[in-house]
Amino acid sequence: MPTLxxxxxxxxxxxxxxxxxxxxxxxxxxxxxxxxxxxVGEAPGRDEDLQGEPFVGxxxxxxxxxxxxxxxxxRTGYYVANTxxxxxxxxxxxxxxxxxxxxxxxxxxxxxVQPKVIVTLGNFATRSLLNTTEGITRLRGRVHPFxxxxxxxxxxxxxxxxxxxxxxxxxxxxxxxxxxxxxxx
Ligand code: URA
Numbered sequence: 001m002p003t004l005x006x007x008x009x010x011x012x013x014x015x016x017x018x019x020x021x022x023x024x025x026x027x028x029x030x031x032x033x034x035x036x037x038x039x040v041g042e043a044p045g046r047d048e049d050l051q052g053e054p055f056v057g058x059x060x061x062x063x064x065x066x067x068x069x070x071x072x073x074x075r076t077g078y079y080v081a082n083t084x085x086x087x088x089x090x091x092x093x094x095x096x097x098x099x100x101x102x103x104x105x106x107x108x109x110x111x112x113v114q115p116k117v118i119v120t121l122g123n124f125a126t127r128s129l130l131n132t133t134e135g136i137t138r139l140r141g142r143v144h145p146f147x148x149x150x151x152x153x154x155x156x157x158x159x160x161x162x163x164x165x166x167x168x169x170x171x172x173x174x175x176x177x178x179x180x181x182x183x184x185x
Pocket of ligand 1: 048
């Protein structure tokens with residue numbers, strides 16, 4: 001089994017789909033690869049493409065703050081990755097063929113990090129990992145068994161909280177508390 005560093009080195013030069021042409025760089029992950037808690041988002045945006053780390057823009061700052069307030073961890077205490085490792089042009093939705101081409105990187109990350117809890121952020125990551133077409137509003141609010149003893153806690157994408165305000169933030173806080181309980185039942 002290759003190490004996470006080896007997988008990352010391979011991913012950094014991936015040209016498996018056309019998104020490779022438009023990227024500044026591959027955005028693999030940030031945080032602690034030994035963490036029990038992992039977050040999975042959709043795809044890098046402009047800030048992430050430029051800086052090379054997931055969730056470094058406004059929605060990432062909100063995410064980090066909510067995690068600190070509800071779980072008590074700073075950004076070194078969890079692992080963060082996206083479903084797609086390269087930025088779709090203009091932040092459009094990922095295409096099925098891009099998701100399919102990119103999927104094995106996320107699978108390797110889950111296998112090597114071996115988190116206890118995965119929090120999926122928004123429709124795209126949640127549907128993709130739970131392999132469903134159900135929407136986030138119906139899927140969130142409970143813990144889903146995932147695989148190998150890992151539980152999955154779906155929540156809204158922090159950009160929905162930036163747009164939607166207090167009610168969305170309150171639901172995200174409740175989901176983060178669910179994740180915290182699942183970490184140490
Ligand atoms: N949105 C995501 O889904 N991921 C990022 O890394 C940034 C914004």
